[in-house]
Amino acid sequence: VVIISLTISAILVIFIVPLTILFFIYLTNILLLIYKKNGEVEADPLSEAWDSARKTIASFWDIYARIWHGYELHGVENLPEGPGILVYYHGAIPIDYLYFLSRLFLWKKRLCLSVADHFVFRLPGLKLLLEVTGVMPGTREECLIALKNGHLVSISPGGVREALFSDESYQLMWGNRKGFARVALDAKVPIIPMYTQNVREGYRTFKERRFFRQLYESTRLPLTPPYGGLPVKFRTYIGEPIPYDPNTTTEELVEKVSHLSFNFLFSFQTRTAIQALISKHQTVPGSIWKALLERFDKRCK
Numbered sequence: 001v002v003i004i005s006l007t008i009s010a011i012l013v014i015f016i017v018p019l020t021i022l023f024f025i026y027l028t029n030i031l032l033l034i035y036k037k038n039g040e041v042e043a044d045p046l047s048e049a050w051d052s053a054r055k056t057i058a059s060f061w062d063i064y065a066r067i068w069h070g071y072e073l074h075g076v077e078n079l080p081e082g083p084g085i086l087v088y089y090h091g092a093i094p095i096d097y098l099y100f101l102s103r104l105f106l107w108k109k110r111l112c113l114s115v116a117d118h119f120v121f122r123l124p125g126l127k128l129l130l131e132v133t134g135v136m137p138g139t140r141e142e143c144l145i146a147l148k149n150g151h152l153v154s155i156s157p158g159g160v161r162e163a164l165f166s167d168e169s170y171q172l173m174w175g176n177r178k179g180f181a182r183v184a185l186d187a188k189v190p191i192i193p194m195y196t197q198n199v200r201e202g203y204r205t206f207k208e209r210r211f212f213r214q215l216y217e218s219t220r221l222p223l224t225p226p227y228g229g230l231p232v233k234f235r236t237y238i239g240e241p242i243p244y245d246p247n248t249t250t251e252e253l254v255e256k257v258s259h260l261s262f263n264f265l266f267s268f269q270t271r272t273a274i275q276a277l278i279s280k281h282q283t284v285p286g287s288i289w290k291a292l293l294e295r296f297d298k299r300c301k
Contacts, residue, residue, distance in 0.1 A: 017229020018203065021095060024064070028057055029129040036128065045131035046111065054111070054132060058102035065099040068231050069202065070295050073103045075238030083147040084190045084241060085180055086112060087257055089170065090156035090163045091199035092226040097154070100194070100236050101133065112152040115143065117160050119221055140183055147187040154194075155180050164224045165213060168200045168286035174254075181253040190241035191257055197235040201291035203228045232291035 035041065035053045043049035065071035079086075088097060097114075104110055115138030121130065136142050138155060146153050156162065157180060162173040184191050203226050206212070212224040242256050 014227040015225065018093060018226050020229075021093065024060075025129070026125060028060070029126050031056075032128045032132055045128070046134055050132050051109070054105055057133075058105040061098055061102040062106055065102065065234070069096075069099070069234040070231075071096075071099045071103070072233075072235045073100060073107075073238075074235060076104070076107060078192060078238045078240050079104075079108075079152065080190055080192070080241060082189075083150050083187065084152055084192050085143075085147070085184045085187075086152055086154035086192045086194055086238075087180060088154060088156050088194040089172070089196070089199070090158045090160075090166075091196065092163055092203040092205050092228075094156070094163070095203070096196035096199045096234050096236060097156075099234065100196075110152070112154050113146045115153065115155040117222075119160070140179065140186075143183045144187055147183070147189055153183075160220075160222050161216070163226075164205055164216060164222055166200070167204070167207075170200060170286070178250050178254050181250045181257070184244065184253065185246075185248070185250065188244045188246075190243050191253065192241045193239040193257060195237055195239075197237065198232045198286065198291040198294070199234065201228075201232045201286045201288045202230060202234065230288060230292065231295065232288065233294035233297070 032053055041049055062071075101112055101114070104112060111134050113134040113136055116130075116135045118137060120126075120135065121137065134151075136146070138153075143153050157174040157177040158166065158172060159177075161175070166173050180191070205224050205226050215221075215223050242253070248256075
């Protein structure tokens with residue numbers, strides 16, 4: 001009984017924060033349903049009719065971000081006034097991205113549409129939340145329409161694979177994904193890189209990955225449970241935009257994004273070679289202890 005109790009307690013400790021986040025996400029969807037029913041709101045979920053609900057949601061997550069991670073957002077001035085594609089590194093849990101969306105809406109009253117993996121749309125009970133926050137499957141046509149309408153569109157080329165199988169070395173896991181670059185060239189919009197410091201120290205996945213990797217490749221479902229949730233310091237950095245250049249090829253644009261995204265983190269020689277990681281905003285490999293101490297460091301490094 002003692003062994004079982006200790007085991008259950010240990011499991012609860014390492015999973016309690018991720019489960020709490022999941023609970024708050026579902027609670028947010030319930031509140032939206034209440035708002036829709038009481039206000040009899042039938043407008044397009046992306047319309048201004050939902051702005052008051054979005055502001056409430058954003059305020060809640062921004063308070064959570066400030067309290068739990070001392071969240072900071074830097075480089076908002078690098079976002080274009082018009083459309084653009086935001087490319088970011090995917091942590092084990094993209095809670096840092098949720099923080100970014102919340103603060104962007106509070107600061108600029110601006111909605112950034114998000115490209116998500118198909119499994120997200122199969123999760124029960126989140127349909128309204130996904131619609132109101134602008135989460136979409138991200139086909140080429142949908143992205144082009146969103147950009148034409150003046151929206152920012154965000155994507156993580158590494159996606160679920162990067163979330164599950166990258167680690168504290170912060171290695172990009174993009175494979176041959178170049179779709180975002182093709183869309184940027186077709187829409188004639190800039191690409192803006194983004195990265196959150198210590199995102200892997202906040203939430204991690206298990207080291208033993210061969211089984212989970214085979215499981216993911218066969219099911220395409222994120223069955224590797226993330227754990228952690230320590231209140232480490234989170235700082236999101238938005239880099240300078242890569243402007244549209246009609247003479248740039250898709251491959252050159254992908255390479256530019258790779259290098260610029262990790263100017264905040266690393267300098268590396270090639271995508272296939274072992275990455276030479278030089279830290280600017282990030283200790284590599286990541287250090288949970290240092291990330292915790294940075295909560296007391298008021299300087300923006």
